[in-house]
Amino acid sequence: MRYGTIVFGIVGVLALVIVAGLLHRAGSQTQPEDPGEAKERALATAKRFLNTVGLPIPAEKATITERIRSASPNNVLPDVWEVRWGGTAVVEVGIDGKTVIAFSNHARTRRQLRGIERTGTAIWRNDDEARAYLWKVANAIGMPTDAQMDAFSYYGDNTPDRGDTNRAGCAYASFRVRPYGYPFLGPGPGARLTVDPQDGVLVYYFAVWDGVILPTSPPPSPTVSRDRAEAAATEAFLRHTRPQRRDSSAPTDAKLGWIAANGAFGSVHPWVTKPPWKVRLAWVISFGRNAVYVDPYDGSILGGRP
Numbered sequence: 001m002r003y004g005t006i007v008f009g010i011v012g013v014l015a016l017v018i019v020a021g022l023l024h025r026a027g028s029q030t031q032p033e034d035p036g037e038a039k040e041r042a043l044a045t046a047k048r049f050l051n052t053v054g055l056p057i058p059a060e061k062a063t064i065t066e067r068i069r070s071a072s073p074n075n076v077l078p079d080v081w082e083v084r085w086g087g088t089a090v091v092e093v094g095i096d097g098k099t100v101i102a103f104s105n106h107a108r109t110r111r112q113l114r115g116i117e118r119t120g121t122a123i124w125r126n127d128d129e130a131r132a133y134l135w136k137v138a139n140a141i142g143m144p145t146d147a148q149m150d151a152f153s154y155y156g157d158n159t160p161d162r163g164d165t166n167r168a169g170c171a172y173a174s175f176r177v178r179p180y181g182y183p184f185l186g187p188g189p190g191a192r193l194t195v196d197p198q199d200g201v202l203v204y205y206f207a208v209w210d211g212v213i214l215p216t217s218p219p220p221s222p223t224v225s226r227d228r229a230e231a232a233a234t235e236a237f238l239r240h241t242r243p244q245r246r247d248s249s250a251p252t253d254a255k256l257g258w259i260a261a262n263g264a265f266g267s268v269h270p271w272v273t274k275p276p277w278k279v280r281l282a283w284v285i286s287f288g289r290n291a292v293y294v295d296p297y298d299g300s301i302l303g304g305r306p
Contacts (some may be wrong), residue, residue, distance in 0.1 A: 020219035039064050041097030041147050047101045052140055053202045058085035065159035067092070077191055078208065078275065103205040108196060120157045122197035130154040133200060134173040137193060144209060147175045156197060169197040180218040185257035185284040187277060188212055211275030219281045222296030226254050226283065229299065233279060233285035233292035236265040236301045247288020254285050262303035269303055
């Protein structure tokens with residue numbers, strides 16, 4: 001009996017030690033990450049980004065600041081770590097320290113504004129070569145395989161009616177995805193970048209490829225016609241806007257695409273002030289700068305851009 005009691009006691013103690021260890025591990029896994037670790041990871045990510053786009057690490061010491069964005073309806077700007085090298089460059093990294101959200105090449109912009117070492121020439125002979133180069137830069141940074149270039153422009157130095165006080169040339173592209181064949185017509189994944197045509201140096205970059213919750217299967221074909229959607233949108237728009245605030249009292253465009261419902265124009269849906277947004281297919285009926293979202297299956301109002 002004594003031997004059995006001793007064995008049971010030893011086994012019981014070992015079991016308690018194992019359980020305590022498991023509980024400690026489980027507890028440690030649920031503890032929030034040390035902000036210092038994410039901060040250091042953000043710095044490493046920012047340096048890796050500069051290497052990827054062929055830019056040297058600035059000589060200035062980097063300062064790293066946490067930027068928490070103010071909540072606002074359909075705000076597309078996530079919380080970030082801002083990694084700044086004086087007045088040379090800024091890289092914004094996601095709050096987890098892993099993904100680059102934005103980049104601004106202040107040193108190059110300053111030289112452009114002052115006209116320093118501008119040759120007036122470009123490294124591309126035509127738009128096709130410029131597009132190919134922008135794709136090359138975008139893919140090097142990291143682009144979803146289903147991304148499409150949905151906007152492009154390219155002009156050289158001192159082009160009339162292009163640019164502002166900065167008379168340097170610019171090559172610009174934006175990229176979006178079209179889940180199940182439909183575009184995002186509100187906040188949604190995408191990227192944009194600008195490059196100096198003189199030597200291909202990256203000047204600006206911004207990208208957010210997450211932050212939305214999509215349906216897990218293709219949506220059914222809409223059952224509400226464009227005419228019916230425009231009629232519902234017009235009624236809601238005229239009821240909820242003052243005449244002096246209208247660009248147009250009649251629809252100026254109608255498209256089917258992904259939106260995040262909100263509380264505009266009498267919609268019963270709540271405003272969402274921070275991602276992720278649950279997106280759904282909708283008719284987007286435009287009235288100049290404003291738009292009303294209409295459910296393509298029952299004709300109800302899903303909100304819009306007031």
